[in-house]
Amino acid sequence: MIVTAGAPEPLGLRLGEGGANIAVFSETAERIDLCLFDAAGAREIARLTLPGRTGPVFHGFVPGLQAGALYGLRAYGPYAPERGLYFNPRKLLLDPFALELDAPARLHPSFFPDSSEDSAAFAPKAKACDPQPAPARRNGIPWRDTIIYEAHVRGFTKLLQDVPEKLRGTFAGLAHPAAIAHLQKLGVTALELLPCAAGLDERHLHELGLSNYWGYNPVAPLAPDPRLAPGGWAEVREAVAALHAAGLEVLIDVVFNHTAEGDGHGPLISLRGLDNPAYYRLYRQNPAAYINDAGCGNILRADHPAVIRLTMDALRAWAIYGGVDGFRFDLMTTLGRRADGFDPHAPLFAALAQDPALRGLKLIAEPWDLGPGGYQIGAFPANWGEWNDRYRDAARKFWRGDSGMIGDLATRLAGSADLFAGKKPPSRSINFVTAHDGFTLADLVSYAHKHNEANGEANRDGTDANYSWNNGVEGETADATILAARRRDQRALLATLIFSRGTPMLSMGAEFGQSQRGNNNAYAQDNEISWLDWAGGDPRLLAFAMRALALRRAIPAFTDEHFLTGAARDDGPADVEWWGVDGPLRAPEQWQGARHFLGAVFTVGDSRAALLLNAGSAPVARALPHRAGKRWRLALDSQTEDGAPIPTSRIVVAARSAAVFVEDVARPPRKTGAKRARS
Incomplete structure (x- = not known):
């Protein structure tokens, strides 16, 4: 196989007309080889030195390379961990911009720096592919x-x-x-x-x-x-x-905060072997050590x-x-x-x-x-x-x-x-x-x-x-x-x-x-x-x-996008009113100590709801602020297994439970009987 100079963009191996372009970033490598494998990923069938270099990018174009081709990289340069450099051409490296792997990555002893074994037989291989874009995304949920x-x-x-x-x-x-x-x-x-x-x-x-x-x-x-x-x-x-x-x-x-390569004793599988000082944050005084x-x-x-x-x-x-x-x-x-x-x-x-x-x-x-x-x-x-x-x-x-x-x-x-x-x-x-x-x-x-x-x-x-x-x-x-x-x-x-x-x-x-x-x-x-x-x-x-x-x-x-102030809006009730077991929470001392009940009445426009939380061991009966023509309705009660409210005219929160009350328009009183006809 032959390889021509190719182009420095895009990074990774990307299929195009007549073959594939490969571009690999490294500020410190001396040489990068593209290694191609048979369909089983077991045998290396070609090793091609990338002939082009543009700044820190090594690149080449391989005519005839098609989707499904398996490949890896080998990087050459000094092996000097004390300087933060881990070049070792016996380690097959994964293209960090690979779009697909041939199989799940499995750890193997040959991946580690102290092993002299060539890792190619065990390393995951990247697979050349050309994925199709997804359909246009719909409008997102607010x-x-x-x-x-x-x-x-x-x-x-x-x-x-x-x-x-x-x-x-x-x-x-x-x-x-x-x-x-x-x-x-x-x-x-x-x-x-x-x-x-x-x-x-x-x-x-x-x-x-x-x-x-x-x-x-x-x-x-x-x-x-x-x-x-x-x-x-x-x-x-x-x-x-x-x-x-x-x-x-x-x-x-x-x-994106770390990778599987770990510290200096970890596997040489991709970034560390390509350009350790560029990709990882090292200590300036000791480049052999990784900030963690x-x-x-x-x-x-x-x-x-x-x-x-x-x-x-x-x-x-x-x-x-x-x-x-x-x-x-x-x-x-x-x-x-x-x-x-x-x-x-x-x-x-x-x-x-x-x-x-x-x-x-x-x-x-x-x-x-x-x-x-x-x-x-x-x-x-x-x-x-x-x-x-x-x-x-x-x-x-x-x-x-x-x-x-x-x-x-x-x-x-x-x-x-x-x-x-x-x-x-x-x-x-x-x-x-x-x-x-x-x-x-x-x-x-x-x-x-x-x-x-x-x-x-x-x-x-x-x-x-x-x-x-x-x-x-x-x-x-x-x-x-x-x-x-x-x-x-x-x-x-x-x-x-x-x-x-x-x-x-x-x-x-x-x-x-x-x-x-x-x-x-x-x-x-x-x-x-x-x-x-x-x-x-x-x-x-x-x-x-x-x-x-x-x-x-x-x-x-419950979903309003404004932060609560406790102040009234448009001459209505406050956007939130906080309640304790003894009534409205207004004084600082009411918020201190062993208090296990908290109620919040939220108001947004004409929507008003109360969340009452009782972490105590006894039920709490609590009045809620009343508005003319309105009534409070129990909408959810966590004391029942499915939250279904038990019909009640009282505002009571059971021990260790939460309740939600919703303000509705009050129904007119029911008539108690028909009016008698005059004799």
């Missing part, structure tokens, strides 16, 4: 109407019997009518999927016989993971189109043009080829870091803001990392959503029974003005009680402590700050009273989340009692611990969640 459901592609359908077995655990399974019907019935509007790009297992998991189930360990950000999308981009595109047709948006969790603000061994150098280009091309691939509606960025603070710390005007933010394919999408930040100054909630661009962990902690502590929580909880119910007012609307606060990382909702009220023994780390992994409780027994029990109490607490937590200002996010299975047996860090559990247990789901809890979400959609007072 933020104020958005309800997010966080799910895992594999775990969502792996045990769903109505989906054909060969489709379970894939994008095709996600697009099956049985999977979509559940999401529609529940009433969510956006599916937020855990990472879907090709990833690799960590070394210690390989030794334990486990695998990285969540996918937060990427190797090829532009390529769908073959385990989730064996049909490649076509499968992703068709699944997203099916979800769109059902009225659902699709968001993808993306990981993500806690995964390395972080990407997100202010370097090469990393910005890789990130932007990957996002565009998911938007253009997959047709997705937005992204959730894992540990996004890392992507705003410069050498001297976080910068809210970092280059990547500017690039996203001007890109026509991306700037109109929903963008959500996980606004922290482990580095210095890593907690940056409220510091991201105005159009971005941000995960709100303060909401999570306040809701958990209140329902656990902690003292002094009603002030913090009121701030969270009202949209977290302390974090976002003057910066972005309340809907950009992504409120959640549980997420993939941590206890499930059922486990939150069933376990006081984590139980991660199955992860093989002697229960040392995972957070201890769970703010959880077990209702009297740790873990599984047959006690009907305790089980009823746990269901009651789950309903109260769901009601709190759903009727707060901001965008609610439910984690997969929260709607019907999914348990992970107390594991609060199930990233390595690609099994029944993490897969959604459809057969064991609680239909009563599902009915409650459906009722609550339908009520939220019907009441503008």
Whole structure:
């Protein structure tokens, strides 16, 4: 085979008329070879040195190369880890801009720097392809109407019997009518999927016989993971189109803060072997050491043009080829870091803001990392959503029974003005009680402590700050009273989340009692611990969640985009009135101490609704502000299994329950009898 000079754009291998162009970025390499393999990926059939070089880009054109060709890269230069250089032509490297892989990436001892073995026989190969763009995206769902459901592609359908077995655990399974019907019935509007790009297992998991189930360990950000999308981009595109047709948006969790190559002892599989100092943030005084603000061994150098280009091309691939509606960025603070710390005007933010394919999408930040100054909630661009962990902690502590929580909880119910007012609307606060990382909702009220023994780390992994409780027994029990109490607490937590200002996010299975047996860090559990247990789901809890979400959609007072002030609007009632067990909360001392009841009356125009939360052990009878010609109607009551209100003329909130009252027009009194005719 021959190779000509080709062109420096676009990066990666891209098919064109008469063959394929390959362009590879490296500021420090001396030479780059393109290696072609047979159809099985077992035998290297050609090694072509890229003859062209434009600045830091090596490039070439291979006539006759067609779709389906398997390839990898070899990079030449000094092997000097003390200078941050890891060139080793015995290691076959994955094109970081690859659009498809031939098979799932599997860790092998030959990948590591201390191995002299050639890794080509075991390394994942990129596959030449030319994916078709997705259909034009429909108009997005407004933020104020958005309800997010966080799910895992594999775990969502792996045990769903109505989906054909060969489709379970894939994008095709996600697009099956049985999977979509559940999401529609529940009433969510956006599916937020855990990472879907090709990833690799960590070394210690390989030794334990486990695998990285969540996918937060990427190797090829532009390529769908073959385990989730064996049909490649076509499968992703068709699944997203099916979800769109059902009225659902699709968001993808993306990981650009670190890669699967880890620290200096990790595998040589892609970026490290191509240009380690350009792609990774190293210590200036010791280039052999990686800055580790993500806690995964390395972080990407997100202010370097090469990393910005890789990130932007990957996002565009998911938007253009997959047709997705937005992204959730894992540990996004890392992507705003410069050498001297976080910068809210970092280059990547500017690039996203001007890109026509991306700037109109929903963008959500996980606004922290482990580095210095890593907690940056409220510091991201105005159009971005941000995960709100303060909401999570306040809701958990209140329902656990902690003292002094009603002030913090009121701030969270009202949209977290302390974090976002003057910066972005309340809907950009992504409120959640549980997420993939941590206890499930059922486990939150069933376990006081984590139980991660199955992860093989002697229960040392995972957070201890769970703010959880077990209702009297740790873990599984047959006690009907305790089980009823746990269901009651789950309903109260769901009601709190759903009727707060901001965008609610439910984690997969929260709607019907999914348990992970107390594991609060199930990233390595690609099994029944993490897969959604459809057969064991609680239909009563599902009915409650459906009722609550339908009520939220019907009441503008719960979704208004203004921060609350407590001031009257247009000579009407105040936009919010706070109530305690003894009446209106007006004096500072009324917000202090062991108070476990909080009521909020929200008013928007003629829409008025009250959310009453009672975490105490006794029922609370409470009057609500009255308007002439109006009456309060109980619309949802978490003391009942499905939330259906028990007819009542009194405003009473049962112990450890939540209630929603809606203001209606008062009906005229009924006549007690017919008027007698005169004799």
